[in-house]
Amino acid sequence: MADTALDQLKRSGRIVVVGASLAGLRAAEVMREKGFAGSLTLVGDERHEPYDRPPLSKQVLLGKAEADGTLLPRRLDIDAEWRLGVAATGLDMAARTVKLADGEEVPYDRLLIATGVRARPWPNEAEGELDGVFTLRTREDGAGLARALAAGPRRVLVIGAGFTGSEIASACRERGLEVTVAERGDGPLVGALGGVIGAVAAELHRENGVDLRTGIMVTALEGDSTGRVRAAHLSDGTTLECDVVVVSLGAQRNTEWLTGSGLGAGPRGIACDAGCRAFDLRGIVTDDIYVAGDVARSPHALFGYQFLSLEHWGNAVAQAETAAHNMLSEGTDRRPHLWVPAFWSSQFGVNIKSVGVPSMGSEIMITQGSRSERRFTAVYGYQGRVIGAVTFDNGRWLQFYEKQIEACAPFPPPFTTVDRRPDGQRPIPADFPDPSLPTHGPTITLSGYSPADRRIATFTPAGH
Amino acid sequence: MAHGILSQILDYSSRANPYPLYEELRKTPVFHDGTGPYVISTYYDIQSLLHDPRLSSDARNLAATAGDPLAEGGEAEETALPPSFLKLDPPEHDRLRRMTNRPFGPPHSPHRVDGMRGGLKDIVTGLIDNLGDTENIDLVDQFAYPFPVTMICQLLGVPREDEPKFHVWADTLAASLDPDPDADPAERQRKTHDSRMELGMYLAGLIEQRRKDPGEDMLSQLAVGHGPDESMSTMELLSTAALLLIAGHETTVNLITNGMLTLLRNPDVLAQLRQEPGLAVPLVEELLRFEPPVQLLPQRTPLVDIEVGGVTIPKGSSMWLILASGNRDPDRFENPDRFDPYRKDIQHLGLGSGIHSCFGAPLARLEAQLALSELARRLENPRLLEDPPPYRQNAVLRGPRHLRIACDGVRD
Numbered sequence: 001m002a003d004t005a006l007d008q009l010k011r012s013g014r015i016v017v018v019g020a021s022l023a024g025l026r027a028a029e030v031m032r033e034k035g036f037a038g039s040l041t042l043v044g045d046e047r048h049e050p051y052d053r054p055p056l057s058k059q060v061l062l063g064k065a066e067a068d069g070t071l072l073p074r075r076l077d078i079d080a081e082w083r084l085g086v087a088a089t090g091l092d093m094a095a096r097t098v099k100l101a102d103g104e105e106v107p108y109d110r111l112l113i114a115t116g117v118r119a120r121p122w123p124n125e126a127e128g129e130l131d132g133v134f135t136l137r138t139r140e141d142g143a144g145l146a147r148a149l150a151a152g153p154r155r156v157l158v159i160g161a162g163f164t165g166s167e168i169a170s171a172c173r174e175r176g177l178e179v180t181v182a183e184r185g186d187g188p189l190v191g192a193l194g195g196v197i198g199a200v201a202a203e204l205h206r207e208n209g210v211d212l213r214t215g216i217m218v219t220a221l222e223g224d225s226t227g228r229v230r231a232a233h234l235s236d237g238t239t240l241e242c243d244v245v246v247v248s249l250g251a252q253r254n255t256e257w258l259t260g261s262g263l264g265a266g267p268r269g270i271a272c273d274a275g276c277r278a279f280d281l282r283g284i285v286t287d288d289i290y291v292a293g294d295v296a297r298s299p300h301a302l303f304g305y306q307f308l309s310l311e312h313w314g315n316a317v318a319q320a321e322t323a324a325h326n327m328l329s330e331g332t333d334r335r336p337h338l339w340v341p342a343f344w345s346s347q348f349g350v351n352i353k354s355v356g357v358p359s360m361g362s363e364i365m366i367t368q369g370s371r372s373e374r375r376f377t378a379v380y381g382y383q384g385r386v387i388g389a390v391t392f393d394n395g396r397w398l399q400f401y402e403k404q405i406e407a408c409a410p411f412p413p414p415f416t417t418v419d420r421r422p423d424g425q426r427p428i429p430a431d432f433p434d435p436s437l438p439t440h441g442p443t444i445t446l447s448g449y450s451p452a453d454r455r456i457a458t459f460t461p462a463g464h
Numbered sequence: 465m466a467h468g469i470l471s472q473i474l475d476y477s478s479r480a481n482p483y484p485l486y487e488e489l490r491k492t493p494v495f496h497d498g499t500g501p502y503v504i505s506t507y508y509d510i511q512s513l514l515h516d517p518r519l520s521s522d523a524r525n526l527a528a529t530a531g532d533p534l535a536e537g538g539e540a541e542e543t544a545l546p547p548s549f550l551k552l553d554p555p556e557h558d559r560l561r562r563m564t565n566r567p568f569g570p571p572h573s574p575h576r577v578d579g580m581r582g583g584l585k586d587i588v589t590g591l592i593d594n595l596g597d598t599e600n601i602d603l604v605d606q607f608a609y610p611f612p613v614t615m616i617c618q619l620l621g622v623p624r625e626d627e628p629k630f631h632v633w634a635d636t637l638a639a640s641l642d643p644d645p646d647a648d649p650a651e652r653q654r655k656t657h658d659s660r661m662e663l664g665m666y667l668a669g670l671i672e673q674r675r676k677d678p679g680e681d682m683l684s685q686l687a688v689g690h691g692p693d694e695s696m697s698t699m700e701l702l703s704t705a706a707l708l709l710i711a712g713h714e715t716t717v718n719l720i721t722n723g724m725l726t727l728l729r730n731p732d733v734l735a736q737l738r739q740e741p742g743l744a745v746p747l748v749e750e751l752l753r754f755e756p757p758v759q760l761l762p763q764r765t766p767l768v769d770i771e772v773g774g775v776t777i778p779k780g781s782s783m784w785l786i787l788a789s790g791n792r793d794p795d796r797f798e799n800p801d802r803f804d805p806y807r808k809d810i811q812h813l814g815l816g817s818g819i820h821s822c823f824g825a826p827l828a829r830l831e832a833q834l835a836l837s838e839l840a841r842r843l844e845n846p847r848l849l850e851d852p853p854p855y856r857q858n859a860v861l862r863g864p865r866h867l868r869i870a871c872d873g874v875r876d
Contacts, residue, residue, distance in 0.1 A: 001682065361734070368517055377517075396819045399515040415768040417517035419554035 006330060010111055013038040015327070016098055016106050017080075019087045019114030019254075020044025022052070022313065023293030023320040025114050028078045030324035040080040043098065045087035054313060056142035057164050058346060061171035062148055067143035088115070091261040093280070096288065102318040109288065110327045113258075113270060113278065114320065116294040117251035117311060122159075125223040132229040133245045134163060148244045149175055156180070157232050157242040159218050161178055161188035163345045165248035166201065170347035172438060173208045180240055182218050182232075185433055192356070193390055194432025195362050195380060200371050200392065208348045221245060250360060253295050263289065269297040269309045274336035276323035292316065292323040296336060300320065302406065303357050303387070310345045326447055340402055344395070349372055353395040356388030356405040359432060365412050366424040369394055381411030468501055471570040471581055474642075474859050480852035482759065482859070483801065486789035492550040500776075501762070501782035505789040507796035507813065509772055513785060514818040518767050518787030521820060522553045525765045528782030545664050546699050548707035550820065551763060557819065563696055564704050567685035577826045578789065580615070584831060587614050588838045595874060600849070603867040607839075608720040609713075614711035619827075620705065621674060621681025629666065634710045642871040643856040660706070668698070681695045682708070708824075716828050718863025720759035720835045722731040723748070724756055725867060727840065728848045730803055737805075737840040744833040747805035749784045751832070752791075754803050761816065788862075846871040 003011075010109075015031060017024045020042045028040055052070040059065035083100065090099035097105040119135035122128030132153075134145045149156070156172050157442050158165045163181035172179035185191065187198030188205060205212040217235040224230045232240045258265040263286075264279035265271075270291045271279040278289040293316040296457065297309040322337040328337045361380025362410075369376030369392075380388035385407045386437065391399035404413070412427045472478055473485050486505060495503040504510055513519055549560040565775055566572045591607050601607075612632075617624045636659040640652065671687045678684035683705060689695025696704065696730035727734040737743050764783040769776055777783065790813045792800040797809070822828065839846070846869055853864040 263715055374556070375553075375555075396821075397515060399516050400512070403512060415518055415770075418520055418767065419517070419558075 004330075006328070010036050010328060011038065013109040013312045014041070014107060015039070015110045015112070016108040017112045017114060018043045018098060019049050019112075019116055019293065019295070020046070020082070020084060020291070021114065021116055021316075022072060023114035023117065023316040024112070025050040025072055025074075025078075027114065027292055027320035027321075027324040028080055029075050029211065030321050031328060032076060032078050032323065033326050040078060040107075041083060041108075042080045043083045043086060043088050043100065043106070045085070045101075046138060047085040049082070049084065051139055053137070054430040056139065057136055058171065060142045061149060061168060062174055067139045067146060070139070073123065079446055088257050091258055091263060093262050093286070093289070103118060104188075109292070110289060112290045112292060112318075112320075112323055112327065113295060114291070114293045115254040115257070116316075117249070117253050120249045120252050122221065122247045122249075124220070127229075127249065127397075128225070130223040130229040130245075131227055132222060132243055133247065135247045136168065139249070144226065145244075145246065149177060153177060153242075153244040155240070155242040156219070156244040156246065157182065158246045158248055159232075159242060160248035160250070161185075161201075161205075161212070161214075162191060162248060162250060163189065163347075165246070166205070166347045167345060168246050168248060168350060169205060169210050170208070173210060173348070178211070180213065180242065182216050182234065183212070183214045184217050186214055188214075190213070190431075190433055191359065193358050193434070194361070194364060194380075195392060196428065198437040204348045204350060204374060208421075251294070253309070255295060256304060258447050269295050271307060272296055272298045272299070274298055274332045274338065275326045276319060276337055277326070290323040290327050301336075301338060302340065302408070303360060306357075306360070308341065308357070310341050312341060314342050315339055327332070340405060342402070344373050351393055351395055352390065353398050354390040355398055355402045356380065356386070357390035358390055358430075360387045361426040361430045361432075363411065364430040365427040366418040366421065367413060367417055368397060370421050370422070370423065377405075379411065379413060381427060384411055385409065386411045386413065392447075468497075469495070470497065470503065472581065475777075476855070476857060477860065479862065481853035482788070482862070484793055486786060486792060489786065489789060490793060493773045494777070496775070496777075496795045501784045502772075502777045503784045503786060504772065505786045506773075506794075507790035507793035510785045510787065510790040510813055511817060513764065513783075514813075514820075515774065516770070518770050519783070520553050520765045520767050521551055521557070521763055522547070522765070523551060523763065525767060525780065526763075526782060527778075533536065543870055544810040545660050545703045545706060548703040550707055554819065560700060560704060560821075562821065563689070564686065564708070564823070567682045568823075577830060580619070580827070581830065581834075583618060584615060584834050585838075587611055587841070588834055592838060592842050592874060598871050598873055602873070603724055603869055604717065604721055604864060605866065608717045608835070608867070609837060610725070612713040612716035612722065615831060618731060619682055619712070620668065621683040627668070630663060630709060632715060632751060633663040633666075633789060637663070637706075637710055638714045638858060638861055642860050659858060663706050663709075664702045667702050669708075671701060671705065678781070701834060712824055712827075714861055715757040715822075715824075716831050718861060719748075719751065719828060719868050720757035720831045721864050722757065723751050723832055723836045723854065724839060725848070725851075725864060726751060726803055727836065728846060728869065729851070733803065733805055734840055734846075737837060741837040741841065743776050743805055744837040745835065746807070746810070748829055748832045749810050749812065750807055753797070753807075753810060753812035754791070756788050756791060756812070756814035757815070757861060758816070758822075759786065760860055761787060761820075762860060767872075787816065802854070842875045843869075844872040844875055 016030055024042055029040060048270050050072045050074050055065050057069050060067050087101045088098050089101050096105050112175045119137035136143055136145055156177055158169050158181045161181050164187050169179050169181050188201040190198035202212055218232050220233040221229055222231045229245050232242055253269045255265040255270060262281050264281050271412050272291040273285050276290045277285045278291050279285055290337055294311045297307045299305040300308050318339040319337050323425055326334040340355055341357055342355045358380045360382050363381040365379050367377050367379050375393040377391045377394045379386055385403045390400050467484060469489055472546055472678045473482055478485055489505040492504045493509055534765050549557045591611055595601050595606055613627055614624060636655050640656040674684040680690050686701055709728055762784050764785060766777055794800050815825045849868040849870055853867045855865055856865045
């Protein structure tokens with residue numbers, strides 16, 4: 001019997017993975033596990049082999065781990081050709097080649113795009129280049145910031161109080177450094193978790209000695225004659241002296257290299273179907289180009305077929321596994337990526353965990369524990385169903401709520417639980433900021449229509 | 465067919481091998497014989513119930529008519545010690561467990577358990593050196609019991625020479641978890657109550673001493689108390705100390721004994737462990753799946769009517785979660801009745817899960833790893849003299865009462 005195209009691909013095909021980080025590596029491993037014997041090329045613009053990022057905003061800033069000590073463990077030898085330190089600069093879908101920064105063109109039979117995101121830089125380029133101004137995304141960023149903190153600055157300014165900004169502020173306080181956090185919204189974490197939880201996070205900052213300033217913007221950074229940052233100007237007219245500034249304004253998706261390629265890629269990521277197959281600009285699904293990780297946005301049946309972009313460690317792994325599986329499977333064996341979003345953070349000694357899509361919720365109910373004790377479970381409701389949940393130091397219950405989300409269970413939950421307190425008897429508004437106003441980059445981007453909006457319409461967050 | 469299966473499980477004659485009964489039970493994943501408890505036996509149901517906030521561990525939520533042969537008497541209980549955190553819900557559970565954890569584990573005491581490694585090794589070495597007549601060793605009396613007892617005494621700061629005293633109380637209290645069909649319930653209840661009382665008095669005296677003259681031991685640190693949760697009341701402290709003392713050895717004895725029994729029944733694995741002591745780590749995990757010392761959790765009660773597998777379990781019912789059955793559920797584990805220390809997918813229920821997952825797990829694991837790897841390394845040609853061995857009466861905390869073995873000698 002003649003070999004199928006799939007057998008041929010598995011035996012001697014060419015697979016190129018653009019993006020050599022968590023998703024790219026995991027996908028490559030799964031391809032080999034599934035018996036892909038052809039040539040495998042991994043392209044990455046950073047010089048390093050794939051490393052882990054969560055420690056960069058935690059242990060590394062505390063001096064408890066080295067930034068270059070976070071290489072991702074390898075499950076098996078993937079026998080790949082590594083093209084590290086070389087960015088992909090273009091894609092020719094018709095010729096099936098990826099163009100690299102060094103001028104070379106790499107042909108593929110199947111392409112996986114896992115180029116992820118990068119830190120959003122300070123909008124004023126000259127100010128952003130001052131000594132002492134950092135973003136935090138890469139290993140170099142982590143090492144540089146850790147050095148700057150170890151040098152004992154008099155004051156650190158963190159711009160943006162999302163998860164990364166809050167973790168940085170927490171690390172500063174643990175090192176005994178004075179730190180100011182400037183946040184445009186009403187509180188930390190409001191983009192991801194809403195105002196009710198944002199208020200708890202704000203107390204957490206203040207109790208731990210953070211000079212938290214909300215409803216405020218940094219209008220300019222000022223350097224001294226040697227080019228070192230020395231102060232920041234704020235929208236309330238005040239000036240803050242600081243010698244380290246961390247710009248923590250969320251992420252930008254690495255899709256510019258696809259401009260003009262005809263792929264459905266833009267500032268909000270690369271659209272793909274639930275099986276990780278990329279769409280072209282006309283909304284037609286490709287069959288040889290797949291997407292995984294932070295750069296992907298795909299429809300999720302559990303969340304109204306919203307196109308979700310998830311900047312979650314677990315999503316990168318799960319989506320990469322699905323993409324790799326589907327790349328090497330016949331149509332009927334393919335499976336959808338229906339991972340329930342989940343992430344965690346650690347700040348000010350509190351373990352924060354989240355499942356589902358809290359930011360879709362319009363109401364919130366504290367089903368267990370209490371906000372004043374900073375130990376609780378909060379459930380988010382959207383149009384009468386449970387859509388998300390978050391725990392502060394209460395993570396062992398989260399699995400139950402994840403199942404509630406998967407089961408589209410009713411909201412508010414019609415049953416009582418252990419540790420239900422008086423303030424958890426009824427739901428209250430979750431108090432999310434207007435989604436059309438930019439925040440510090442929530443880790444879930446709803447890139448379809450707005451959940452607050454009953455119309456089906458094109459929804460583009462401002463600033464994109 | 466399934467009728468009477470609970471009394472069969474509790475019957476002593478099933479002790480040596482309860483697994484066929486569990487297999488029978490899994491055919492009715494939510495088993496209820498009309499009057500007794502609701503029995504849950506499949507992996508995924510147990511796993512999710514352990515994370516279900518609608519389930520209480522507090523016996524005070526049990527309806528008076530729950531008809532649970534494992535339920536403890538109410539009134540006598542209350543006049544002795546208050547329930548330990550094992551039998552409490554949040555927030556009380558969380559507060560007490562958190563305070564107890566302060567001197568025991570991370571984040572405040574990250575090196576406590578690992579720091580005990582040297583001491584553990586010394587005790588193991590001493591016990592093996594003194595095994596005596598290698599033609600007739602009772603591994604329980606000569607090794608598996610004294611080892612964790614010595615260790616928990618050191619950890620808590622309880623004088624080792626008092627062990628015979630609390631051994632009697634501990635035995636009674638462990639037995640109270642288990643229905644003895646032949647015993648008079650009132651008599652049992654009285655004995656349990658008296659034991660708790662006497663153990664409480666004994667610990668109260670110790671704690672008084674520690675308050676005056678605190679040391680590095682856990683009892684001293686709990687008695688002095690610090691941190692945002694303030695300190696425990698004396699009664700809370702007594703309950704906690706009693707829990708640690710009893711749970712700290714009643715289970716590890718069985719883990720080690722079940723472990724050695726399993727190794728002797730699987731000589732190839734024993735030989736591999738001798739060659740490769742690091743195998744002890746995955747091996748103990750597999751053991752916790754294959755022969756868990758805590759076979760079932762008899763103390764769960766729904767606060768509201770809940771549905772499990774299509775069956776509505778009414779509020780206030782008694783529920784048993786058969787951990788050992790979930791661990792052998794073929795829907796979860798491939799070849800579940802095969803002992804395979806190289807198993808990759810090994811998320812067992814042996815130490816529970818959720819907020820009540822075993823407090824002492826890090827210590828129990830370390831004790832079992834050291835004990836088994838040292839026994840494997842030092843005993844020459846060990847063999848079972850009796851299989852199956854005589855078991856303890858207890859169906860909940862299941863393990864051999866004696867494990868008679870012989871070997872050709874003891875290596876250095």
